[in-house]
Amino acid sequence: MSRLKLPSIPSSQITDETVWRSRRRWLQQAGLGAVAMAGGALWHEGLRAEQVEGALPATLNPAYSLPDKPTSEKDITSYNNFYEFGTGKTDPLSHAARMQTRPWTLSIEGEVAKPFTIDLDDLLKLATIEERIYRLRCVEAWSMVIPWNGYALSHLLKRAEPTGNAKFVQFVTATQPENMPGLRSRIIDWPYLEGLRMDEAMHPLTMLVLGVYGKLLPNQNGAPVRLAVPWKYGFKSGKSLVKIRVLDHMPETSWAAIAPNEYGFYANVNPTVAHPRWSQATERRIGDGFFAPRVETRMFNGYAEQVASLYTGMDLARYY
Ligand SMILES: Nc1nc2c(c(=O)[nH]1)N[C@H]1C(S)=C(S)[C@@H](COP(=O)(O)O)O[C@H]1N2
Numbered sequence: 001m002s003r004l005k006l007p008s009i010p011s012s013q014i015t016d017e018t019v020w021r022s023r024r025r026w027l028q029q030a031g032l033g034a035v036a037m038a039g040g041a042l043w044h045e046g047l048r049a050e051q052v053e054g055a056l057p058a059t060l061n062p063a064y065s066l067p068d069k070p071t072s073e074k075d076i077t078s079y080n081n082f083y084e085f086g087t088g089k090t091d092p093l094s095h096a097a098r099m100q101t102r103p104w105t106l107s108i109e110g111e112v113a114k115p116f117t118i119d120l121d122d123l124l125k126l127a128t129i130e131e132r133i134y135r136l137r138c139v140e141a142w143s144m145v146i147p148w149n150g151y152a153l154s155h156l157l158k159r160a161e162p163t164g165n166a167k168f169v170q171f172v173t174a175t176q177p178e179n180m181p182g183l184r185s186r187i188i189d190w191p192y193l194e195g196l197r198m199d200e201a202m203h204p205l206t207m208l209v210l211g212v213y214g215k216l217l218p219n220q221n222g223a224p225v226r227l228a229v230p231w232k233y234g235f236k237s238g239k240s241l242v243k244i245r246v247l248d249h250m251p252e253t254s255w256a257a258i259a260p261n262e263y264g265f266y267a268n269v270n271p272t273v274a275h276p277r278w279s280q281a282t283e284r285r286i287g288d289g290f291f292a293p294r295v296e297t298r299m300f301n302g303y304a305e306q307v308a309s310l311y312t313g314m315d316l317a318r319y320y
C-alpha cells in the first residue's frame, strides 16, 4: 500500500478535521472505504500525523463505523458537559485548559487478582488505538456523532484479572480544586463517580477513549482518558478517569445520588421511558441547526442488536 499517496493539502489549511475528512474521502475515492487496515497503515505512513500537534494515529474499526455524518470537530470540542468546569455548555472550553493532564495515572483496584497503576504513555501502548464512530446522546436530548480514538475497556480490565466476586465497576474521576472552578459548587459530591455492571464494562462497545478526530483528547472532552458507553446516556461516559474500582456490589454514582428519580444506575438510552421532566423520544443533533427536524431516538441509542441481550428479563422502566 505504500505506493499510494494521501492527497496534499496546503499546511496552512490543515486542521485535524480536514486531515480526518480528506483521509476518509480519499479512501472512499480509492474504493478502500471498507478496507480499514489500509487506512490505518496509510495514516501511520502518511507523515501528516506528525504535522499535527498531539496526533493520535488510529485505524478505523469497520465494526464501529456509522453512516451518519460526524459532528464537526468544533462542535464536539466546544459544546460540552463537564461540571468540574461549570454547568454551562461552553464552560469546559473556557476553563478546562487549566487542568493538569501530565503526569497522569489510572489505577485499577478492588476485586482483582492483579491491581495495578498505569501511566498515560503505557495506556497509549496497551492496545491498538482504533477509530470508532459512536453516537453520543445526552439525557438532555441532544446528540452528536463522534470519531473517538481508543480501544475496548476490556483490554485494561482483563489485565487486572477480575475475581469471581467482580460484579460491578466504579469509575472515579479527577479532582483538581486549584484548576476546576466547578468544584466550588456543591451540586455534585465530588469526585464525579460513574459505574457499570461487570458485563457492561467488559462489552466490546465500552471504550476507553484517549483521543478524538485523530488527536489526543482536548481537556474539555475528558483528557487524558475517559469512557464512551454509546448505548447509555452521555453521563455514563466519565471523563478524566483516575481510578477504576472493581466491586462485588452496585456502586454509588453521582447522578443517581443527586436525583435518583431522574437518573438511574443503568441510564440506557430508551425512547419509551421518559425522563420525569421531558420526553426521551427524540433528540436534537448538534450542528444541524436549532430549527432542523429532530431525530428519533432509538432503543439503546441504535445499539440494540449488540446490547439488548444484556438486559433480557429486566423491566427497563424500573431499572432506568
Ligand atoms: N468527570 C465528568 N465526566 C462527565 C461529565 C461531567 O460533568 N464530569 N458529564 C457527562 C455528560 S452529562 C455528558 S453528556 C458527557 C459529554 O461528553 P462530551 O462533552 O465529550 O461530549 O460527558 C459525561 N462525563
Ligand SMILES: [Mo]
Pocket (backbone or CB within 6 Å): 081, 137, 138, 139, 140, 233, 234, 235
Ligand atoms: Mo449528558
